[in-house]
Amino acid sequence: MHSKRDSLLKRLHSAMISPAACARKWQGQYWQDNGDERRVSCAGCRSFDAARQRCSIRFGTPLRKCVVSSVEAHFHDCVGEEVLEVGFGRFKLARNLVVRNGSRWTGIDPQQPASRPARIGTGGHGLVNALPFPTATFDRVFGVQSIEHWGQRAGGLREPACYEDCLAEIARVTKPGGRVYFDAPIHFHGNEIFIMGDIDRIRKLFTTPWWENVNIERWRENHAPLERYTPSHKEFTDWPIEIVNYADNAVNAIRDNGVIWLLVITATRSDARLD
Numbered sequence: 001m002h003s004k005r006d007s008l009l010k011r012l013h014s015a016m017i018s019p020a021a022c023a024r025k026w027q028g029q030y031w032q033d034n035g036d037e038r039r040v041s042c043a044g045c046r047s048f049d050a051a052r053q054r055c056s057i058r059f060g061t062p063l064r065k066c067v068v069s070s071v072e073a074h075f076h077d078c079v080g081e082e083v084l085e086v087g088f089g090r091f092k093l094a095r096n097l098v099v100r101n102g103s104r105w106t107g108i109d110p111q112q113p114a115s116r117p118a119r120i121g122t123g124g125h126g127l128v129n130a131l132p133f134p135t136a137t138f139d140r141v142f143g144v145q146s147i148e149h150w151g152q153r154a155g156g157l158r159e160p161a162c163y164e165d166c167l168a169e170i171a172r173v174t175k176p177g178g179r180v181y182f183d184a185p186i187h188f189h190g191n192e193i194f195i196m197g198d199i200d201r202i203r204k205l206f207t208t209p210w211w212e213n214v215n216i217e218r219w220r221e222n223h224a225p226l227e228r229y230t231p232s233h234k235e236f237t238d239w240p241i242e243i244v245n246y247a248d249n250a251v252n253a254i255r256d257n258g259v260i261w262l263l264v265i266t267a268t269r270s271d272a273r274l275d
């Protein structure tokens with residue numbers, strides 16, 4: 001999955017990405033309504049190649065293919081905005097879409113050297129629970145495969161962050177009417193709420209008065225006719241460190257039968273004050 005060819009194709013896709021092509025691909029309703037949530041099943045996904053019965057994204061794990069599709073769907077309309085990416089790592093797809101639409105991209109990541117502090121218009125060192133930016137700076141704040149790590153215990157790289165503090169800090173730097181986007185794998189790794197797929201607890205993080213129009217998308221939960229993508233032994237090692245609030249039988253059920261899917265959560269910053 002992580003061959004040289006694979007990472008070359010991934011970089012090429014990000015380098016060549018065009019907001020106009022993504023707007024054409026993802027225009028209109030690309031999801032299926034399911035109560036107050038949205039589903040993007042593989043068979044109904046715009047990235048599904050029906051003739052070949054495979055995903056048309058030709059690199060990455062099944063999860064990364066969904067990440068690519070979701071980023072294409074959510075970031076092609078980012079015109080003339082001030083945008084913050086939290087935990088940007090090395091994946092440039094969203095950044096390229098944002099910049100190619102005339103928006104300004106800023107990124108923070110704790111893996112950047114401390115000697116490179118975060119600054120508007122570039123990527124630098126920073127943590128989501130202490131954003132070094134003034135109140136109401138950004139039209140859009142997002143994280144790709146990042147939110148599940150903020151409250152992670154395993155690895156010992158940093159103190160696990162408190163999600164309530166992180167969301168309060170994001171609300172502070174987001175302009176009223178601004179939008180947020182976070183995607184995360186379910187039944188895979190990171191904080192226990194994501195491993196357990198506890199959507200109620202995840203949704204609850206967005207029930208403070210600062211957020212409205214909270215929307216949840218489930219990508220690849222219905223994976224047919226594509227393959228099941230299941231958690232592996234590599235991830236299981238960290239699960240006992242992460243999972244402290246759930247019964248063994250619930251954890252075992254997910255370990256034995258869980259299928260990894262992509263959660264996408266979006267919301268609008270209300271005009272409610274933080275204090």
Ligand SMILES: C[S@@+](CC[C@H](N)C(=O)[O-])C[C@H]1O[C@@H](n2cnc3c(N)ncnc32)[C@H](O)[C@@H]1O
Binds near residue numbers: 146
């Ligand atoms: C799995 S990587 C994803 C990187 C990139 N967005 C991608 O999709 O390839 C998770 C990223 O989240 C960042 N991260 C973890 N904890 C964080 C925190 N508390 N604040 C900001 N970023 C964090 C990590 O440093 C890392 O770059």
